[in-house]
Amino acid sequence: MADRGGNRRATGQDLGASSPDRIRNVVLVGPAGSGKTTLTETLLAASGAIPRAGSVRDGTTVCDHEESEHAHNRTISLSVAPLVHEGVKVNLIDTPGYADFVGELRAGLRAADCALFVVAANEAIDDATRTLWRECAAVSMPRAVVITKLDQSRADYDGLLLQAQDAFGERVMPLYVPVRDGEAITGLTGLLAPGPEADATGMRGSLIEGVIEESEDETLMDRYLGGEEIDEKVLVADLERAVARATFFPVVPVCSVTGVGCAELLALAVRGFPSPAEHPSPDVFLPSGAAADPITCDPDGPLVAEVVKTTSDPYVGRLSLVRVFSGTLVPDQTVHVSGHFTAFFGEGSGHPDHDEDERIGALAHPFGKAQAPADRVVAGDLCAIGRLTRAETGDTLSSVDDPRVLRPWSMPEPLLPIAIVAQTKSDEDKLSQALARLAAEDPSLRVDNDAETHQLVLWTMGESHAEVTLERLTERYSVNVDQEPFVVSLRETFSGPAAAVGRHVKQSGGHGQYAVCHIEVEPLPEGTGFEFVDKVVGGAVPRQFIASVEKGVRAQMERGVRFGHPVVDLRVTLTDGKAHSVDSSDMAFQTAGALALREAAGATTITMLEPFDTVSVVVPDDLVGTVMSDLSARRARLLGTDKVGDDRTQVLAEVPQTELVRYAVDLRSTTHGAGTFTRSFAHYEPMPEEVAKNVVPRRTS
Numbered sequence: 001m002a003d004r005g006g007n008r009r010a011t012g013q014d015l016g017a018s019s020p021d022r023i024r025n026v027v028l029v030g031p032a033g034s035g036k037t038t039l040t041e042t043l044l045a046a047s048g049a050i051p052r053a054g055s056v057r058d059g060t061t062v063c064d065h066e067e068s069e070h071a072h073n074r075t076i077s078l079s080v081a082p083l084v085h086e087g088v089k090v091n092l093i094d095t096p097g098y099a100d101f102v103g104e105l106r107a108g109l110r111a112a113d114c115a116l117f118v119v120a121a122n123e124a125i126d127d128a129t130r131t132l133w134r135e136c137a138a139v140s141m142p143r144a145v146v147i148t149k150l151d152q153s154r155a156d157y158d159g160l161l162l163q164a165q166d167a168f169g170e171r172v173m174p175l176y177v178p179v180r181d182g183e184a185i186t187g188l189t190g191l192l193a194p195g196p197e198a199d200a201t202g203m204r205g206s207l208i209e210g211v212i213e214e215s216e217d218e219t220l221m222d223r224y225l226g227g228e229e230i231d232e233k234v235l236v237a238d239l240e241r242a243v244a245r246a247t248f249f250p251v252v253p254v255c256s257v258t259g260v261g262c263a264e265l266l267a268l269a270v271r272g273f274p275s276p277a278e279h280p281s282p283d284v285f286l287p288s289g290a291a292a293d294p295i296t297c298d299p300d301g302p303l304v305a306e307v308v309k310t311t312s313d314p315y316v317g318r319l320s321l322v323r324v325f326s327g328t329l330v331p332d333q334t335v336h337v338s339g340h341f342t343a344f345f346g347e348g349s350g351h352p353d354h355d356e357d358e359r360i361g362a363l364a365h366p367f368g369k370a371q372a373p374a375d376r377v378v379a380g381d382l383c384a385i386g387r388l389t390r391a392e393t394g395d396t397l398s399s400v401d402d403p404r405v406l407r408p409w410s411m412p413e414p415l416l417p418i419a420i421v422a423q424t425k426s427d428e429d430k431l432s433q434a435l436a437r438l439a440a441e442d443p444s445l446r447v448d449n450d451a452e453t454h455q456l457v458l459w460t461m462g463e464s465h466a467e468v469t470l471e472r473l474t475e476r477y478s479v480n481v482d483q484e485p486f487v488v489s490l491r492e493t494f495s496g497p498a499a500a501v502g503r504h505v506k507q508s509g510g511h512g513q514y515a516v517c518h519i520e521v522e523p524l525p526e527g528t529g530f531e532f533v534d535k536v537v538g539g540a541v542p543r544q545f546i547a548s549v550e551k552g553v554r555a556q557m558e559r560g561v562r563f564g565h566p567v568v569d570l571r572v573t574l575t576d577g578k579a580h581s582v583d584s585s586d587m588a589f590q591t592a593g594a595l596a597l598r599e600a601a602g603a604t605t606i607t608m609l610e611p612f613d614t615v616s617v618v619v620p621d622d623l624v625g626t627v628m629s630d631l632s633a634r635r636a637r638l639l640g641t642d643k644v645g646d647d648r649t650q651v652l653a654e655v656p657q658t659e660l661v662r663y664a665v666d667l668r669s670t671t672h673g674a675g676t677f678t679r680s681f682a683h684y685e686p687m688p689e690e691v692a693k694n695v696v697p698r699r700t701s
Helices: 036-047 067-072 099-111 127-138 157-168 196-200 204-213 220-225 232-244 262-271 425-441 463-477 543-559 586-602 621-633 663-671
Strands: 023-029 079-085 088-094 114-120 143-148 172-174 176-181 184-190 249-253 304-313 317-326 334-338 355-359 363-367 370-374 382-386 396-398 416-422 446-449 456-460 481-484 491-494 498-506 513-523 530-534 570-578 606-620 637-644 648-656 676-686
Touching: 023 036, 023 099, 023 127, 023 262, 036 079, 036 088, 036 114, 036 143, 036 262, 067 463, 079 262, 079 363, 088 099, 088 262, 099 127, 099 304, 099 317, 099 463, 114 127, 114 157, 114 262, 127 157, 143 157, 143 262, 157 172, 157 249, 172 204, 176 249, 184 196, 184 249, 204 220, 204 232, 232 249, 249 262, 304 425, 416 425, 416 463, 425 446, 425 463, 456 463, 491 513, 498 586, 513 543, 513 586, 530 543, 543 570, 543 586, 606 621, 606 637, 606 663, 621 637, 621 648, 621 663, 648 676, 663 676
Parallel strands: 023 088, 023 114, 114 143, 143 249, 172 249, 530 570
Antiparallel strands: 079 088, 176 184, 304 317, 304 396, 317 382, 334 355, 334 396, 363 370, 363 382, 416 456, 416 481, 446 456, 491 606, 498 513, 513 570, 606 648, 606 676, 637 648
């Protein structure tokens, strides 16, 4: 029933949903190693979706089906595995826990209406886990906390529960507690239902008070404190509303090995989690950028769906994972494909970056790597569409007659540059198309063909993201590349005035070349640019060749005069020269102009200018000193600090770009995953000579 690729199908379950109230989209969120994929397998097996649970270690799970996931033994990509419980379809959305793949997590949060926040009983709540919790909070995602790995030798359920409450707030409360037989956990006790076992825990009263505080009935607390036994149905209804509002977070202990807690978790998913109709839909706009009427999760409403993930395969082609927010998708339907508003949501014009119609083919319910055919997909559900040639991740699919565009979800900025070169001519021929497909699949990857440094640069989220991207290049597209040192775009400028003669004379045999020009060079204030002044008198340089000298100077400025970086902020004055009635030409004077600038550079000091970025680093309060010291060591100019929330601080600084090449990796290491940063260009400044001596010359072609 299983193969190495995790290509297993649901066993006899009808994965089609007739209405949004019979759907739950549940994303699993948690740090790497917390047991999300194993929990998914256990829930699938418990519901009968698969005959038995697979193993992450053996590479036989439904959700970890990529070769990279088998090689690294961890989840790298978002994957969907649905099950049916009590007549409700539950789309389990497994996401990576490692920070490099936060783009996959955010796509999963977009596709879901509620979350299982998974933490392991044998691990502590660290800063990386807190960061994941903030990711959920940023989009107001309803969530329950699932404590896994109860069977591990170092498991400490009670201790981890206290840590979770300290890290995530007092509204994190156990809905069930473990029943122990010695060291073994044999079952769970529910705390909402009255009974001696629940009362004996001492936690039932706290849970009920917490639920009542979320109630819309202002008399309920007085009645409870007066000794009245509150009906369990009332408490459950209040709990459901509080969970849907993302103000109350029930805790469920689960052991994926023994299956303890799985039944309770499935019951919570179908009875306590909001349906798609109860979860707010994203903002919607017209193609013009104007706000449109809000959409509701109505199968009979106008079609509005979104591509939340794209995968591509050289043999199968492109496969799009789509969340339907409104309306109903059917096979062979023609839809309108809209990209993001580049102006409204960022930069560019006020229209979608692509805006066209496309006919879709077959629909399917995704089940890991496999798909089950679907004859219709209603609002609230997820589906897979094959061979959508125009739609990319984040694009909106809507009615041709009434097109719409959804506000995109926030994507992380890739901050680790990796410069690559194709190994062979054959690799070079295939590289551009392969990278385009990978970038369409992964919005957290940016491909930059730098016109200044002539480098092909992949901007990635971190070393693991870079490694996986290069593996996909090789495995999917048979493209092999090498890495080379990343070159920062520097500038060169003259530190003082200089004068020089450019002489280009070749008169040996045939048509000769003759051009001589005298120039004076002086630096200009930062940001002034380039000025060319003609002071030739008496026709020493014929009028038709004046522009040729300027063209040659400009070309040499682009090529650089010291390390091959562009020269800026310069005035060049042409004062004199010589020409030949036969052998002078446009090209000869271009060459002479370039030679003159190089000669002038040798007569003065050339200063390197390096770009500075304004950097904002957000870290826990206790790491501020560490981060500031590290930034100072990177020649940063510290600008100040600001509080961010209760326990974090923003550090602002101006930092040379040459010191930020590896900062995405170094900051994560220094702060154990707790620090994040953003950067934006500030200005250029002179580079210290002791640093400039180590500059790598720029490749000019």
